[in-house]
Amino acid sequence: MRLAALAVAALLALAGCGGSDAPKASTTAAAKPPLRIGTKNFPEQFLLGEIYKQALEARGFPVELKANIGSSEIIHQALTDGALDMYPEYVGVLLSEVANVRARPRSPDAAYRRAQAFEAARGFALLAPSPFSDQNALAVTPAYARRHHLRDIQDLKSVAGTVRIGAPPEFQTRFEGLVGLAQLYGLHNAKARALAIGRQYAALDSGRVDVAAVFTTDGQLANGRYVILRDPRGVFGTQHVAPIISRTALSRYGPRLRAIIDSVSRRLTAPAMQRMNAQVQIDRRATADVAGEFLRGQGLK
Amino acid sequence: MTRAPQGSRLVRRTLRTPITTRVLLLSATASVLIGAVMVVLIVAVTAQRNAARSAFRSQEALAAGNQLEKSLITIENGVRGYVASGREKFLDPANEALTSYPGEVRRLISLVDDDPGQQARARDIGGEIDDYVTLWARPLIGLARTRPAAARSVVITNGGRERLDTIQRDFASLFARERVVINAREDRAEMGSARAIAIGVGGLALVLLVAAGVTLYLRRSVVRPVVTVADATGRLAGGDLSARVPARRHDELGDLARGFNAMADSLQRSRDQLEHSNAELKRSNAELDQFASVTSHDLQAPLTTISMYAELIERRHAADLNGGMALVDGIRGATQEARTLIRDLLEYSRAGRGELALEEVDARELVARALEALAGPIEAAHAHVNVRADLPVVRVDRAGVCRVLQNLIGNAVKFSVAGRPPEVEIGAGRDGDMWRLWIRDNGIGMDPKDAERIFEPFKRLHGEEAYPGTGIGLAICERIVAQHGGRIWVTSRLGEGSEFSFTLPGAEA
Numbered sequence: 001m002r003l004a005a006l007a008v009a010a011l012l013a014l015a016g017c018g019g020s021d022a023p024k025a026s027t028t029a030a031a032k033p034p035l036r037i038g039t040k041n042f043p044e045q046f047l048l049g050e051i052y053k054q055a056l057e058a059r060g061f062p063v064e065l066k067a068n069i070g071s072s073e074i075i076h077q078a079l080t081d082g083a084l085d086m087y088p089e090y091v092g093v094l095l096s097e098v099a100n101v102r103a104r105p106r107s108p109d110a111a112y113r114r115a116q117a118f119e120a121a122r123g124f125a126l127l128a129p130s131p132f133s134d135q136n137a138l139a140v141t142p143a144y145a146r147r148h149h150l151r152d153i154q155d156l157k158s159v160a161g162t163v164r165i166g167a168p169p170e171f172q173t174r175f176e177g178l179v180g181l182a183q184l185y186g187l188h189n190a191k192a193r194a195l196a197i198g199r200q201y202a203a204l205d206s207g208r209v210d211v212a213a214v215f216t217t218d219g220q221l222a223n224g225r226y227v228i229l230r231d232p233r234g235v236f237g238t239q240h241v242a243p244i245i246s247r248t249a250l251s252r253y254g255p256r257l258r259a260i261i262d263s264v265s266r267r268l269t270a271p272a273m274q275r276m277n278a279q280v281q282i283d284r285r286a287t288a289d290v291a292g293e294f295l296r297g298q299g300l301k
Numbered sequence: 302m303t304r305a306p307q308g309s310r311l312v313r314r315t316l317r318t319p320i321t322t323r324v325l326l327l328s329a330t331a332s333v334l335i336g337a338v339m340v341v342l343i344v345a346v347t348a349q350r351n352a353a354r355s356a357f358r359s360q361e362a363l364a365a366g367n368q369l370e371k372s373l374i375t376i377e378n379g380v381r382g383y384v385a386s387g388r389e390k391f392l393d394p395a396n397e398a399l400t401s402y403p404g405e406v407r408r409l410i411s412l413v414d415d416d417p418g419q420q421a422r423a424r425d426i427g428g429e430i431d432d433y434v435t436l437w438a439r440p441l442i443g444l445a446r447t448r449p450a451a452a453r454s455v456v457i458t459n460g461g462r463e464r465l466d467t468i469q470r471d472f473a474s475l476f477a478r479e480r481v482v483i484n485a486r487e488d489r490a491e492m493g494s495a496r497a498i499a500i501g502v503g504g505l506a507l508v509l510l511v512a513a514g515v516t517l518y519l520r521r522s523v524v525r526p527v528v529t530v531a532d533a534t535g536r537l538a539g540g541d542l543s544a545r546v547p548a549r550r551h552d553e554l555g556d557l558a559r560g561f562n563a564m565a566d567s568l569q570r571s572r573d574q575l576e577h578s579n580a581e582l583k584r585s586n587a588e589l590d591q592f593a594s595v596t597s598h599d600l601q602a603p604l605t606t607i608s609m610y611a612e613l614i615e616r617r618h619a620a621d622l623n624g625g626m627a628l629v630d631g632i633r634g635a636t637q638e639a640r641t642l643i644r645d646l647l648e649y650s651r652a653g654r655g656e657l658a659l660e661e662v663d664a665r666e667l668v669a670r671a672l673e674a675l676a677g678p679i680e681a682a683h684a685h686v687n688v689r690a691d692l693p694v695v696r697v698d699r700a701g702v703c704r705v706l707q708n709l710i711g712n713a714v715k716f717s718v719a720g721r722p723p724e725v726e727i728g729a730g731r732d733g734d735m736w737r738l739w740i741r742d743n744g745i746g747m748d749p750k751d752a753e754r755i756f757e758p759f760k761r762l763h764g765e766e767a768y769p770g771t772g773i774g775l776a777i778c779e780r781i782v783a784q785h786g787g788r789i790w791v792t793s794r795l796g797e798g799s800e801f802s803f804t805l806p807g808a809e810a
Contacts, residue, residue: 038436041460069436070460073451077440084436097451169457173450194457 034062035249035257038069038078038087041168042197043280043287044134044217044273048088048241050291055264058301061257071170072097076244080122085249086261091115091129092237093136094244096175108133108238115242123247127261129240130268134217136176136236138165139226141204144211152230153185156211162191166209169194177213180235198281201226215239217270219278241268267298320523320552327518331511338504345500349493355415356486359479362412362419366479369405370472372398373430377461380438384445384452392442399434406430413475416482422475426468433464526554530561542569590650597647601640608636645771649758653780657698661808664692664738667699668727671706675714684714684723692729693736694808701781702805705789706740708774709801713742715768718796735787735804743798752791778803 035056039049046067053063066084069075076098078084091111095101099118105111108129116126138153145151148159156163171177172192181187193209200212201220214221214228221228243261250258276294279285295301379395382388406427413419437460445452529546536544544565548558611632619626668688672679679686695702710725717723724743729736747755747762754760758776775789782789782803793799 041458066432066436068460070458071455073444073448074437074440074455074460077444078436081435081439081443083440170451170454173454196458 032062032252034064035253036064036066036083036085038066038075038084040072040075040087041068041070042215044215044277045088046287047273047276047280047291048268050288051268051294052086052088052243052261052264054288054292054295055300056257056260058295059256059260061253061260071168073170079124079244079246082246086243086245088241088243090134090239091126091242092239093176094118096180096237097170102175104234104237108240111237112240112242119244124244125247125250127243127245127258128265129242130265130273131240132217132268132270132273133238133240134215134273135239137214137216137231138229139204139212139214139221140210140229142225142227145227145229150227150229152232153181153187153235154232156190156229157185157187159189159210161189163187163189163211164209165190165192165211165213166195166200166203167192167213168197171213176236184233184235217273217277219274219281222274222278222282241265264295264298264300267300320554323552324519324523327515331515334511335504335508338500338507342497342500342504345493345497349490349497352486352490352493356483356490358412358415359483359486362409362479363476363483365405365409365412366472366476369402369409369426369430370469372402372405373433373465373468376402376434376438377465380441380445380461381456384441384449384456387445387449395438399438402430402434413479419475419478419482422471422478426471426475429464429468429471433461433468437461437464523554526550526558530554530557533561533565537565537568542572590654593646593650597643597650600643604636604640604643608633608640611636642771645773645777649773649777649780652701652704652777653784657701657784659696659698661694661696662699662702663694664729664736664805667697667702667706668692668710670703671710674703674707675711678711678714682714682717682723684717684725686710686725686727689726689728692727692738695736695805696808697785697805698781701784705778705781705803706738708778709740709803712774712801713740713744713799715770716742716744716763716799718743718745732804734807736807737802737804739800739802741798741800746793746795746797746799747791748795749793752793755791756789 037049037052039045049065049067053065056063069078069084069087072089072093075084075087076089076094079087089098091108094115095105095111095118099115101114101118105114112126112129119126138156140150149155150159165171165178167177169192172194173179175183178187178190178192181190190211193203195203195209200209200214201218203209204212204226211229212226214226216228220226243265245258245261272294276290279290280287292301375398376395379391379393379398382391383395406423410420410423410427413423441452441455441461444455526546533544533546542565545562546558548555548562550558611629614622615626615629615633622629665688672686672688678684710727713725714723721743726741727739728741729738731737751762755762756775756779759772760776761770761772779789782805785805787804787806789801789803791799791801
């Protein structure tokens with residue numbers, strides 16, 4: 001696989017140039033300042049943060065987790081400012097909302113390379129991506145779909161009046177939001193209603209909104225209570241998760257850090273993610289417990 | 302008289318509880334007490350001061366926390382204003398607050414450093430503020446510069462408000478806790494000052510009590526016994542040898558009392574002995590005088606008889622004796638001498654005894670009578686007598702003093718240097734509350750070392766052939782003067798004359 005080869009190449013390169021640092025890293029890791037990991041403002045991110053944190057701590061790397069910072073716009077700025085060392089980002093969102101790439105990449109691989117190049121140019125590294133992809137999507141209740149004969153996003157145009165979309169505030173200004181919907185589908189009768197992430201299902205149920213912007217790995221989608229509108233024109237890109245980390249942090253902690261993070265990322269499959277999301281969002285289990293259980297199951301803790 | 306116990310045994314040192322030790326112990330106890338009160342007082346005042354100081358610190362901590370909260374609100378409002386309007390001027394107060402807040406956090410943490418729980422809270426708040434600034438305020442400002450629309454969409458999520466709410470809740474709990482601490486400290490400070498005052502008053506009372514106790518104790522056990530001994534000493538000095546003090550105590554004062562009693566005992570013994578020997582002496586003197594008087598008197602009769610027989614022999618048998626007449630003259634001469642001696646002896650033994658017929662007499666009259674009696678010898682010696690005009694009136698026995706003057710003036714005329722007519726001068730002067738009469742001559746004088754001896758009976762410095770006399774005259778003078786309460790003495794140098802002085806009571810005495 002090209003991706004894996006690339007990761008290995010990067011690893012080797014790092015090992016080559018930071019060879020002298022390698023022995024030091026293992027002996028003095030504990031004395032170094034903790035690795036500051038940030039997460040965005042929704043449950044899946046909290047889970048990812050806990051998983052990386054616990055995996056690194058199990059190997060003796062000190063970690064400071066700064067959970068619930070905010071949307072990509074602000075957390076990426078914080079990373080750029082040096083307030084964070086690393087955070088897990090969705091490749092598609094990174095490209096469309098941060099790198100401002102409007103053209104939809106041909107493949108997940110292409111998207112990843114593009115994103116990697118973007119981060120490398122600003123002094124950051126994009127680590128190995130997760131197998132799962134948590135795409136953005138638009139969901140409606142089955143009743144609403146039946147009433148307006150909805151199958152894909154295109155069908156929303158024919159809905160009479162305004163289509164109220166419950167979404168995080170940034171939906172208003174994002175390409176993967178009203179901007180892209182208008183450009184690719186000509187959807188001009190939609191209005192975004194800002195909601196905290198996770199509240200959109202309740203708003204949908206109560207009829208305060210007609211459509212909800214959701215993540216495809218959301219636990220609430222598991223039991224068929226909602227219908228996902230198809231996205232034939234691909235306004236929502238694939239969203240594999242890859243941690244963005246500063247070069248400074250990478251060289252400070254040595255290649256072992258990257259190896260651990262990559263080995264975690266590679267085990268984040270779609271079923272595993274959806275199961276963990278459901279445990280947190282529906283079963284109301286503690287994020288840290290769910291993350292720890294997953295790592296133990298994978299032999300990473 | 303019973304034998305007095307040995308002084309050394311009585312005045313032995315008592316080691317059981319010497320007064321020095323007791324006074325020392327007492328002062329030490331008092332000092333320790335006062336010291337303890339002082340220490341407790343200092344501790345109380347220090348505690349009170351510390352409590353007040355830390356209460357003040359807590360107030361400062363509250364103020365610092367409020368300032369920090371204000372800074373945060375300034376930052377949030379500035380950021381929001383900037384994001385909404387894109388105008389940099391909204392950022393000015395925020396930038397100022399962004400610069401000042403780390404110092405304010407440090408100040409808050411240092412102000413609550415006396416309470417570990419509070420300090421942990423303050424540190425947590427500091428961390429939250431850092432997160433708010435580095436993960437929210439600064440990135441948002443950066444985002445607003447490059448992508449204002451995206452920044453506006455982020456502001457809508459109210460992430461900053463949520464963080465600030467959390468921080469403000471933590472502040473509220475810090476403040477609540479600090480207020481509790483302040484109240485506790487103020488209570489403690491108040492209690493501490495009340496306690497310090499109570500301890501101060503109590504300590505003062507205790508010190509006064511101890512001082513009063515020590516004074517009373519010293520009065521009772523030191524001053525009073527000493528005063529008793531001093532009183533007894535005064536009585537003893539006044540002649541009351543029966544003065545004694547109680548000596549039951551077993552300390553230095555007991556030793557003092559026993560020493561005093563031993564001394565008084567010893568004094569009384571000495572006086573008793575002295576009185577006894579005085580009485581003995583008087584008795585033997587009297588016996589001796591009596592003996593001399595009786596003997597002299599009894600000897601006079603046979604001597605008169607011998608003298609009479611010698612005269613009869615001379616008158617009736619002068620023709621028969623031929624050359625034997627010289628022997629009869631010898632008997633007569635010796636008999637006359639013995640009679641003179643006995644007369645003088647009688648006079649001496651009488652002198653100074655019996656009542657004095659005291660009267661006020663002008664000394665000039667006495668001197669005149671003496672000179673009259675001595676008119677013959679003065680004439681014979683061609684002596685010149687000069688009597689000073691300022692002689693006093695004295696209160697004396699007229700006959701006795703006449704006898705003294707006659708004797709002394711007679712001596713002055715008699716002991717003259719051959720070929721030098723005697724010059725005698727008589728005068729008087731004050732001698733304390735007595736009058737001193739003096740008789741000065743230009744006679745043969747005497748060695749000063751003989752000046753004392755000449756007043757003893759029958760003491761003569763010269764042979765009878767040179768200067769006739771029995772040698773008892775001055776002894777008689779001494780007795781008469783002594784009986785008047787005066788004294789007699791001579792100052793003289795050999796060959797340069799003498800000056801005899803004697804003192805007599807004045808008329809005014």
